[in-house]
Amino acid sequence: MKPPLFDYVTPESVEEAVAARAADEDSVFLAGGQSLIPTLNFRIANPTMLIDISRIAALKGIEISDTEITIGAMVRQRQIERDSGVERANPLLREVLHNVAHTVVRNRGTLAGSIAHADAAAESPAMLLASGGSVEVRGPGGGRRIEADDLFKFHLTTSLEPGEMITAVRIPVLAPSTGWAFKEFARRRGDYALAGICALVTLDDSGRCTSARLSACGIASTALRLVKAEQELSGGMLDEAAIVRAAKAARDAVTAADDSQASTAYRRHLVDTLTRRTLAVAKTRAEERSAR
Amino acid sequence: MSTAMFGARVQRLADARLVRGEGSFIDDIPLEGALHVAFVRSPFARARILSIDCQAAREMESVAAVYTCDDLGSLDILMPLLIPHPSLDQPRTQRPLARGDVFHVGQPVAMVVALDRYTAEDAIRLIDVDYEPLEVELDLQAAVADGAPRVHEDVANNVAAHFVQSTGDPDGAFARADHITKIKVQVDRSTAAPLECRAVAARWDRVSGELTVWDGTQAPISVRGGLASILGLDEDKVRVTAPDVGGGFGQKVLLFYPDELLVPFAAMQLGRPVKYIEDRNENFIGSSQERTQIHELELAATKDGEVLGLRDSFLHDTGAFIPYGIAIAQVASTSIAGPYRVPNIWVEFKAVYTPTVTITPYRGCGRPQACFAIERAMDKLADELGLDRFEVRRRNLIRDEDFPYRRDGLMFADGLAVEYDSGQYGRALDMMAEHIDLDGFAAEQQEARAEGRYLGLGLGFYVEGTGLGPYEGSHIRIHPITGKVYVNTGLSCQGQGHETVFAQVAADQLGVDASDVIVVEGDTAAFDWGVATFASRAAVVSGNAIHKAAAKVREQVLEAASNMLEAAKEDLVLEGGKVFVNGVPDMAATLAEIATASNPLRYAFNEAAKTSTQFAPASRHDGPALGEGEAPGLEATDYYSPPHAAWAYGVHAAIIEVDPDLCSITFKRYICVHDCGRMINPTLVEGQIMGGIAQGVGGAHYERIEFDEEGNPRNANFMDFLMPYATEVPHAEILHIETPSPLNPLGVKGVGEAGCIPVGQVVASGVADALQPLGIGPLEHVPLTPDMIFTALGGEKEE
């Protein structure tokens, strides 16, 4: 479990990093290393060069506007979780990050890295989907923005072009009268989820659900939006019957095959349970925020 | 005894050093110019090797050597069968490097020695091995069927050993019974996963002809003997040291792992130190594991729930080889009746080869399986007869007056009949019932159910035969310069805290503080009589040897002090590192002075030494300085050899909350009542129990080594093999009973393995109790995972 030989560079700017990446097609970006280094040690990956982006000052900031939180690619997960501005602007982030690994891992791991890594069981991609976020990317051809819905293609695969890097993650500020919740079931505290559900629901004054955004991790080949479940909720009262219908729809989104921790049947059951519980919490929070 | 170290909560003496990072594990030992080892390992569970091409690896600049079986000369042998047994008629052991065939994924095929581990790993990828894969059968029950693919071509039905034992008249008991309870239970494979994986380093000194081996082993003396004989060296030219070792749990008592032979061999061949530091992946696929057994057990009982007879037939997975003999299965089969009287027992097992890494004892060694079988059966008996779980146990527990309780005809792992030496089983169960507050719990359970929450009470009783022979020894000396007590024993420590309890035992005899006792173990240069650390035996066997040797030294101290102080021995007090005359504290001599005075000297190298030089007034001037039969200094050696195992026992219970939707469990309380005889140090006893419970929780709910149908390990890493984190392990409330063992002078029994034994039963019975209102199906298989709970609840329901 020792990595193969590789070169290592530490660019000081995004431009330098992108240029280094363009010059060597077998190079990779290194952020917090919490996913990349294990794949090197297992010799699953065999890159020629690691481009360590942790010295790029421009990637280390958090900016919060009235509408959006912009998190630089080198901001550590732990820093986001402890940032009171982020907590005020969108408390979903902290709730999700508390389910990601352990403190020591989050001390180094980055949100952008987790999103770029795109593990199907990882929590952050599901969070990005539910909240309608996006990523800023920069490549040899310039910059662009990719919406969350267009980002996750398969387990460990995104729509980033070779050579592109994420420079920032953007997440909308939580809308008024909106409740949030994330719940997962993992075998051990801090493990990747067997299933996780993220929900944002917006209520109007009468308690009708004007918008519902749901996503899941751990249940398919990518994190995914639970579109059918959203449809069961949007426009109607967020009552028990609607929640049960949404949970059933969510359950039918499970495509992950049996694995050693969970059969498909059990995973479907988990998704059903988690969806009901997540929506119940999100609904209560939405009501609380509406009352304020 | 003048001081009372025995029984005191002395802090672990090794900890200050270890937490400061001052430990010296094998990888910390500086070996200048050391070469590093990596292995090419079989990627197939069963295959024929057609060819091995090492040329590209040999040509790598940083590679010192590449070995296959053809390069090992006289080391290309079948490794020893450590514990032969008459029932083991098809023993198979492995070769250091595979010749012809491979028998499990991970078996070493070639060894690379290179400048560092990085390049060694590069090199193994350049070695081209051509395999012809063969058919395999991973399922234990299918493996014994006629016509099943064989692990070893010439072993029919894959059965290595078939052994039957009985006591009393089992057939008669079953004929007489009012009721027969039948159960089939399974415990799955796990692994010890010590924090420090295995490690070996060796240095060969061509000039002196001395081989020094640092081996993270639990059996340095045995390794030394084996190395000397296989390498053709004199014992005194081979030194084996087990320095600080980060956990063993049985995995490190096997000899030989291939690396233990090949690293010293390569050091001799290449004339440079060689190191092998096993990594986690190798530990999962190359170091031994334990647990899979499938028991079919029947109890013959009266209608009042008195168990008259027991029959058990089980399959034991032994992996691809059986170097440790039938020990695990034998322990399981002889522990099968647990704490119950059961006068009539018939027990049979087959040890079965599977194309998987070798099985050797892992903390618990067959006992968790036996406990799970008998305890699940007792619960089932209670259910079927409509009796309370506590009551059915109470009616069958061996009573205080039944001790010593023999099971003639059942031969334990020490080759002697099972004989429980002492205990208060009924009291332990009553203490547990009282501590839980059964009535209070019943009310709480009802209330919770009304709120849609499910609480259950898990309960399991275990026994543990501990402190097996053959023997251990101890050498003790009081240092003349410092007066410190120097204690050697032959077995080795993997973090348990031997140094602390051994120091306490010696300190009591010699009137010093435990911190003034220097314990050296696991170094054949210091002491080389003895066996190993296994079977919860260190405190019992080495502990008593140290006690006996220390008592001899105490006599010498008093003898010598009585001469020096001109006082009768009966008037002397040995305390605080010195001897003084009772009531006259000024008439005193320190241990250093006494030790110095006991050693006739020519040179006065310090102040104290002046008193024992030839011209000192106190020296003897009427003949030789040492009389006939006298020895210099204060030192003695003694041994302890137990008459048979000392049987510890205990009862565990837990309040478990089950979430029937997530199918998850939460421990609300975990309680252990146990008895390991007299406790040398309650803090260390509790540490052993808590660690055992942590591993038990792993086996009960989380850990399962998985193979696919081709025999590939599926979860050979810490991400997928779910060893519980601290967050998953409950806090344990521990209650002690101390029934001395009559078998040894200290009255102690072992406690090393106890904690892990009943946890599977505690979890299964707790979940069953919690979900009983929901009509949960039988829970007879551990680890009991959420998915299994889901299935037992009926699986997916369309609402």
Ligand SMILES: Cc1cc2nc3c(=O)[nH]c(=O)nc-3n(C[C@H](O)[C@H](O)[C@H](O)COP(=O)(O)OP(=O)(O)OC[C@H]3O[C@@H](n4cnc5c(N)ncnc54)[C@H](O)[C@@H]3O)c2cc1C
């Ligand atoms: C013990 C342990 C437990 C864990 N548990 C969880 C868990 O429960 N849930 C979870 O979600 N994660 C978990 N993780 C993973 C963790 O969250 C990682 O930090 C995260 O997946 C990757 O972030 P990183 O900054 O460490 O990325 P790295 O490991 O440095 O990189 C990961 C991948 O992303 C690429 N990359 C990184 N940054 C960028 C960028 N800016 N642009 C383009 N590509 C980039 C890299 O090239 C690499 O391919 C765990 C990790 C460990 C070690």
